[in-house]
Amino acid sequence: MNAQVETPVEARAVTPRRHPFPTLLRREYWEHRGGFLWAPVIAGGVSLLLTMIFAVVASVMARKAVAEGELEIDGVTINGLDLSLITSQMSAHDLQQLGDAFDASLLMASSWPFIVMAFVVFFYCLGALYDDRKDRSVLFWKSLPVSDRDTVLSKVVSAALVAPLLATAAALATMVLFAVIVSVLVVMHGGNAFQLVWASGGPFRMAAFVVAAIPVYAVWALPTIGWLLLCSAWAKGKPFLWAIVVPVLLGVFVWWFEVMGYFGLQADWFWQNVVARMLLSVVPAGWMDAVNLHGIDAPGDLRDVLNLRTLYSTFLSPKMWIGAVAGALMIAIAVRLRRWREEI
Template structure:
């Protein structure tokens, strides 16, 4: 008689509520950050890419108009050859190019693709900077921190979700916008080639390396996440600590530290110049969220048509992971993020 009752007591009811898994909670926190900052994370890079394409189209139109006006006085002389833009046969011009010129064309196309895709990344730097700066300060300012602390959400998960949004979510969305911009740029250039009797495969898609550039941009996401840690950690710490004007605190403390070190030549005690402090401390704390700033630190490459292929290679990309500057910055950023977590536990300005 009591066996069924015992079995029912031992078996959990199907309608029993189980606490959500920690990964599910973290995923929901990431969604919260995305929806609250969708304008900066999603739309801003797309708008920047759209402006880039619009300016490209306008530049092409202006070039066509100028060239057509110049035709009234005769043909245009370029590299010793006379031709007009509206009568230019790009197919014939391509057939007369030697291998060295084709190599130059390939490098120029790769550089053009990088420049076209750079607009969303420029916006990304500003978005991440001001997002981290206000991530913990704004919720104290509008008192919403009291609501979020009333929920079963730990300070650790909350702060880490904001750090992950800045170092992974925002860059991933910016890469998507940059790829859309890059392929839109290639389509515009292909249309121009077709208008002038050119073959887009031979002039645009063949010489260039759109797949290699795309793979390089995607592969840069984890490198960016690690390299940006000092700035992300510093801004989150300032956001959690400052009671007002976090931008001034975040900016002035590193700058005054650099001025103080330079003024009193403190780096001479380590047989180093003050420029080392400005480059490895001040610049890393303030500007590491700018994509591509790790290039000069890892291999010293300058962006030019001759170095583009080396610049976008995966070997060059991940060579940054072997530099001590990156890992020291990761450690410093992790320490500052931990301090931001501790500060959020007790600071609510009231």
């Protein structure tokens, strides 16, 4: 007689159930790694290549101007490209202006990955829920134990956080290499690279700013992300045209019939706060329209505008949160549409 021994409940091996959301994020990354990662990296590389070409051309032209006695600064003819001699005769105000000019050029050089990211995020959201219906792979994904909510939210997080994080990493690498290139040029012409490039803290300040801007971008971009996902989930064809035509026609209707006049507003308000928010919120620094510049005498000064206090003042703007709520509602509708729309 064989006796069966029951395993106590406490001794049974319990396999913890893993949440599928991290797997969904990895899936989005691997399927779109070219746009999320390599496109910003290549854009940063192109920016650095153009910087080196410009540096070589500018150096050759400056040497030619020196040789011909045509290089003047404040009416003084320069006989050589000795930066240490030139900077020693500059006032503290002039050196600060030189540092601001370097900060501006640093920001421009590192903006290329973000510009490319805006296009990547725009078209990624447009195809996020449309492409799998087009190739019928949606049937396979629906057969897995993954909810439509998690699937859509993984695409939202990929567009709002993953893509900006990777673009920021590419921008930071571009910043560092740009500063190194400028440092080499300064040393080659007898200047003090630490004083002119690094001592002002420009590279570190700009790096901290672009990292701190990620959560601001994530919230600000929600209206466009939500609208594009809604079009991607709803459209039976050509989601790009639907995404563009509907807001534009709505803006034309409001302008033509002067609808905003009933609220004491101009049609420009509708174009800026509705149409632009639906289509252009994924553009980096679009939130600058909502920053609190109160108390800033010269808003064009990078040191005044590009700081954490000004950056996070956008969270005090009603425009930020109204757009975020509208984006969340459109994302919720996109989830509902995905539950029953499986064909194009």
